[in-house]
Amino acid sequence: MMRCIxxxxxxxxxxxxxxxxxxxxxxxxxxxxxxxxxxxFLVTMTGMxxxxxxxxxxxxxxxxxxxxxxxxxRQRPFAAGRIPVKxxxxxxxxxxxxxxxxxxxxxxxxxAMAAIAGFMIYVCAYSLYLKRGSRYSxxxxxxAGAAPPVAGxxxxxxxxxxxxxxxxxxFILWQIPHSYAxxxxxxxxxxxxxxxxxxxxxxxxxIQRHMIMYILGFSAxxxxxxxxxxxxxxxxxxxxxxxxxxxxxxxxxxxGADETAWARRMFVLSIIAIISLSVVISIY
Numbered sequence: 403m404m405r406c407i408x409x410x411x412x413x414x415x416x417x418x419x420x421x422x423x424x425x426x427x428x429x430x431x432x433x434x435x436x437x438x439x440x441x442x443f444l445v446t447m448t449g450m451x452x453x454x455x456x457x458x459x460x461x462x463x464x465x466x467x468x469x470x471x472x473x474x475x476r477q478r479p480f481a482a483g484r485i486p487v488k489x490x491x492x493x494x495x496x497x498x499x500x501x502x503x504x505x506x507x508x509x510x511x512x513x514a515m516a517a518i519a520g521f522m523i524y525v526c527a528y529s530l531y532l533k534r535g536s537r538y539s540x541x542x543x544x545x546a547g548a549a550p551p552v553a554g555x556x557x558x559x560x561x562x563x564x565x566x567x568x569x570x571x572x573f574i575l576w577q578i579p580h581s582y583a584x585x586x587x588x589x590x591x592x593x594x595x596x597x598x599x600x601x602x603x604x605x606x607x608x609i610q611r612h613m614i615m616y617i618l619g620f621s622a623x624x625x626x627x628x629x630x631x632x633x634x635x636x637x638x639x640x641x642x643x644x645x646x647x648x649x650x651x652x653x654x655x656x657x658g659a660d661e662t663a664w665a666r667r668m669f670v671l672s673i674i675a676i677i678s679l680s681v682v683i684s685i686y
Contacts, residue, residue, distance in 0.1 A: 414458050430446055505553070552570050579613040606661035637682040
């Protein structure tokens, strides 16, 4: 019984849920301007949690054949056949519908649309099709990563304004080098599973240059958020400090050097950068 419960938790990817809720909270508090409504916040977090959990379950199901070919993922519940498919997908569908309804009814339609758009991009466009057919799938998948902070912002503002646009751009430009770091670190697994990710097909030196370019774009977008008056000086300084640290170490790898340890470091620094940003835009 406990193993079954654990498997249901695993397919919902609690780590990804937590990360998305942090970025969603960042967008929410940025829009609130220190006048946050607790009930509104809890509704936003609950609805987003349900939709993200649903998306993760569907992603796990769609990727089950890929997971069986990767050493690090072959024991995942769907890949190993440990949980009932039909019942799990029914629950996941119910979570998505309930989460979307909660956001639309108790908050506003724009917030719900942003969250559902993220679900559709991640599950249908990315997981079901592009991940298997295009090495540029991360470009589209990054749009899904921008959905939670934008939905959090819209939960309060109910308006897709310039701030929401910059916020989306920040998270899109963050998501791509973050994903490249993961794919580069697990390059052998992706090659074995025949998943056409760019880091498995291109020289690591080329991927490094791509990552530097996106991190520069991420840093510029963070600066734009402050220069437009949406965040303060303290937020700008802290956010850029973590972004420039990420940028510095992204440039530290010498041409031709081993990429594994470097990719691992890039992954960790990307997490630090985005959590730092989400926290400081909530406070300052």
